[in-house]
Amino acid sequence: MLTFSDRVARRKATVRCLLALGHLAVFCLCVPRHALAQEARATLSGRVTDPQGAAVPSAIVVVMSNDTGVKRQTQTNGQGNWIVEYLLPGAYQFSVTASGFRTMERRGITLQTADSKEIDVGLEVGSTMESVVVTSATPLIDTTSATSGTVITSQELAELPSMSHVPTLLAVLSPGVVAQDQNGNVVHLWSYIGASQFTADGGRNNIYSNNFQLDGMPNTKTGGYVSFIPPMDSVEEFRVQTNAYDASIGRQAGSTVNMETKSGSRNYHGSLYEFNQNNFLNANLFQNNLVGGSKPPVHFNEFGGTIGGPVWIPKLYHGKQKTFFFISFDDTRNQDPRPGGTRSVPTQLERNGDFSESFTTQLVSGQLQRFPIQLFNPFSVDSNGNRQPFQCDTSGNPVAPVNNIQTGGLACAKIPAQMMSAIAQNILKYVPLPNTASDPTGNAINNYVSPATRQDKFPVLSVRVDHAWNNTHHSFAVVRWSHLHEFLDDFFQSAATGGFQERVAENVGLDHVWTVSPSKILDVRFSVSRFEQPNYDKGAGFDPTQLGFSSSFGAQLKKPSFPYITGFAGATSDNPQHFGTGQAGTYQDNTYYTWSAALTHMHGNHAFRYGGDYWVLQEADAGIGNQGEFDFSNVWTRNNATVSGGTGVGSNFASFLLGLPSGGNVPVNASAFYSQRFMGFYIQDDWRVTSRLTLNVGVRWDYERPVEERFDRMTSNFDPTALSPISGAAQAAYAQILASPPASCNAACKSGVQTLAQLLPASAFKVSGAQLFAGAGGQSRTFSNPDYQDWGPRLGAAYRLWTNTVIRGGVGRFTQASYETGGQNGFSLTTPFNASLDNFITPYDTLANPFHSGILTPTGSSLGPLTNLGQGVSWYDQDPKRPYSWEYSLHVQHQLKSWLFEVGYSHNKTYLIFQDRNGNLPRFLPVAAVAGASV
Known part of the structure; x- marks a missing residue:
């Protein structure tokens, strides 16, 4: 798990980032920046003209939400243009009032996630006391940008069948989006990998290609996966954006998934739901029917509810048309059988050391033939490695060897009790006896059917509060939390099997919109997203002295645990099994701190947008691994130490009973606390050239600082010219x-x-060549050099051919996110189990006395070029560059009544894809080094 210094560093970093928020907020108010295209809220704009088609300046435009009653007021500029941004998806209407003209009211407007709708109105001469009401559906065609994509509406989320209530799985309904996982694996609300695996428009089959946004805030963990998955009932809708030729789009080279959660309305609304699956409704598994087993326990329950409306505190506050809340709660309780529940365990006779009834099988001339198990005493060996068989007296009782020599009696497959390991016998107390007949291939093969299940508990809570301070200031805050508790693979119902997995996702976000003037709108935002994932086996923390291991052995372990046994089987060597603590604990904690600000400036027919954001990405990693792995094979109980004796000669399990592993290890693994910073700035101009043509012109610059490790536990480069100390x-x-x-x-x-x-x-x-370490010997604390050349020019156009037909296209360069960490050579070290020093003639390390020389400690960077001397090394290119894509597209949209038809072509080509190279190959060496060489 994380060391104390790691945790202290994490807390200090959190405090520094929170303090930086105040400074950045002041900076955001002084420097105009924007990230609207990664914004899930909508934009409504238009142009106001008189009967002759001339612009009407200074007209008052009031936009009202039908759901909340909240109004936003602005006015037209000298060209008659107006804009209102950051509107929640839903139904709207607006009115236009100007002196000398009748008041125009436009109703029936529906805005979707990340929509940008342009609705022009013409005023009629008359009194403002008179009104003209127009009710018509919002145009489905997009005349404002070249961005492609599909909106998954709340109705579709509610009515379309889905797996486990995971909304992102419906992203494949968008044209050009293809799921990567074609195996039909079950995806739950906690399955962040399965919920993220899709590609768009021929982009790379790579998770970094997609950018996940939730309420306009980053929702991507390190690795490129989605961090928090909201339940279906809490999602208003989401849009999959492709070919987004808007300079505010960054950190993606495929698609941006903009998801907007529901907010409260002027009336109280809610829902309750329950999804259930159980034994009564299920059929039995095939393998259970085969052995006459009963139905495995399956109990799946997902239940929850939502409630939203105005904030009302009796006698204190009524937030109707001002303050609204929406709360969503979901809880999953799942229990289902685990695959691999059929295991091979030793019989009672074998546990007693009696292999006289044990056998294995082999196909001979197409016939399955039995071969009895033959056992040989590993301590009665000559100089050629030949061993004597165990022997029994005339009554069939095993005869103990004298001075390791088997004398008197007949060869048999029985081990004397006094030779069996006490530790092995204690370990067997945690291994169950067979509960079903063995299959024909051996006497102890697939003879145990486990009742093991996977048990999941997964509560999810999401709270959102929206508040309209006045006409010019609007804010919202979100708090989200989910926590997976999973217990699985407890095949033996003991400390020898079973593991725990947890996933905690937390998200807090604040957003404030300030309408500075009718032509200027500022949005500032801060969010923290955290994803924590600790995993550990059930045997982690088990005291090995309970099994007979020495206290000195346990004291050397990072976390004393039940030993990890591999190669374990019934009598045979061809059916290995494993159990115990393979992982005493892994821990991963991803935390994102993000700040952003955006300014929209309406000037004439131009909507200028300036913006940028700043991210701090942190990841804490720790993996303990096993705390004593012991591998068993038949090498100690076959007839010769160096030559295999054939079918049925020797036994893994017999070697286990004797306490003689053939291998193993104890790792001491490094932990890490990685940090990365990212910033991006851009300028975007949405220029309404004519009433038919709109151009989207922009440029973006990104800087992604290479990852650094807080305590410099990381390698950086390899210097092939450095002279070695040896x-x-x-x-x-x-x-x-x-x-x-x-x-x-x-x-x-x-x-x-x-x-x-x-x-x-x-x-x-x-002798030359040296591994270099970050932060040591004058090296940079990052493992590679920074790249300041990530420019992203964008150009898009939308041209309206006719009233219901538009041509849209564009071209742009997109740089995808990356998160590469340097290696940790020297900071981890594995102590091998030395079973023998003379090729398995004489035992050295045993269960009774493992790791004679003690468990080794990593040296870190202290040895410099002598680190891991004689071993292979790996390192990263010092100028790796981030992968980027050029995208272009051409689409035609046509609206026919309530139908929208679209046909188009999209192109995506990615450059600088990361790859591994063998530095020993001549083509990767300097020319002078191989010139004239014979290869």
Whole structure:
């Protein structure tokens, strides 16, 4: 888990980021910035003209939400243009009032997520006391931008069948969006990977290609996956945006998923729901029918509800038309059977050391033949590695060896009780006996059917509050939380099996819109998104001294746990099993702090937008791993230490009973606290050239600082020219070989030494190459160099051919997000289990005395170029560049009554895709190094 210093650093970073919010908020008010296209709310705009088609300046425009009654007022500029931004999806109407003209009222307007609708009106001469009311549906065609995409409405979310109430799975309804997971895997509300796996418009099959937004705020964890998945009933709608030629779009090269949660309205509304699946409705599993087993326990319940409306505190406050709330709660309780519940466990005879009835099978000439198990005493071995079989007296009782020599009696497959390991016997107390007949391939194969299930508890809470301070100031705040508790794979119903998994997602966001003037609108925003994922096996924290291990062994472990046993089986070596603590604990904590601000400036026929955002990304990682892995094979109980004896000779489980592993390890893994900063700025101009043509012109600049590790526990580069500290000694040894070849060197060998001396004389022999570490020896604290060249020009156009037909197209460069961390060579170290020092003739490390030399401690960067000497290294390109895509498209939309038809072409080509390279290949070495070389 995280060390104390890691946790302290995380808290300090949180305080620094929160303090920075105040400074950045002041900066946002001074420097105009904007991120509207990554905004889930809608925009309504238009142009007001008189009967002759001339612009009407200074006309008062009042936009009202039919759902909340909240009004937003603005006025037209000198060209008759007006704009109101940051409107929640829903039904609207607006009125236009100007001196000398009748009041115009436009009703029946529906705005969707991230909509930008342009509705022009013409005024009639008359008194403002007279009114003209026009009620008609909102045009479905988009005449304001070249952005493509599909809106999944609240009606579709409610009526379309979905898996486990996961809204993002419906993204594949958008043209050009393809699901990556084609295997029919179950996706739940906590399945952040499955809920994120889709590509758009031929983009890369890569999670970093997509950008997830929730209420206009980042909703992406490190790795590119969605962080918080809201239940269906809390989502108003969402839009999948592709070909978004708007400079405010960043950190994606495929699609942006803009999701808007529901907000309260002027009336109270709510819902209750329950989804259920249980044994009564299910059929039995095939494998259970095969062995006569009963239905596995399946109990799935997802229940919840929503409520929203005006905030009302009796006798204190009534927020009708001012303050609104919406609360959503969802809880999933799931229990279903786990695959792999059929296991192989030793019989009672085998546990007693009696393998006389044990056998394995093999196909011989197409026939399945039985082969009895033969066991050999690993301690009765000669210099050639040959072993004597265990022996029994005439009554069939095993005979104990004398001075490790089997004397008297007949060969048998029984182990004397006094030779069996006490630790092995104690471990067996946590392994159940068979509960079903073995299959024909062996006497102890698939002879245990586990009742193990996966048990999930997953509560989700989402709260949103919207408040209209007055006509010029509007705010909203959101708080979201979900917590998965999962317990699974408890096949043995003991400390030997089972694991826990948790996922905690938390999100807090604040947003404020200030209408500075009828032509200027400012939006500032702050959010914190956190995703925590601890996992650990049931045996984590188990005291190994309860099994007979020494206290000194347990004291060396980072977290004492039940040992991890592999190669365990019944009698055979061809059906390995494993159990125990394979993972004593992993921990991952992703936290995003994001600030953004945006200013829209309406000037003539131009809607200028200036914007930018700043992110701080932090990730804490820790993985303990196993705390004592012991691997078993038949190598200790076969007839020869170095040569396999054939079918049925030796047994994994017999080696286990003797306490003789054939391998194993104990890792000491590094933890890490990574940090990355990102900022982006842009300018966008939506220019209404004529009543038919709108251009979207913009440019964006991004800077993504390379990742750094808080305590410099990270490698950076590899210097192939650095002279190794062992170079002098190696050169002397090389010179000695050239001057005096060893006595075993024959004539051909000596000829080769002479040739070697000509090609590489001793004076030219050097040992070079050094692993470099971040923050050490003058190296940067990041593992690669920064890239300041991420520019993203965008150009889009929308041209209305006829009233109901528009041509839209554009071209743009998009840079996707990246999150690459340097390696941690030297900060992790695995201590191997040395089963034997003489090729399995004599045991060395055993269960009774594992890891003779103690558990090794990583050296970190302290050894410099001597770190992991003689081992392979890996490193990252120092100038990796971020992958980017060029996108262009051409689409035609036509509205026929309530139908919208669209046909088009989209293109996406990605460059600088990351790849691994073998640095030893000549084509990756400097030219001078391989010139004239024979390869």
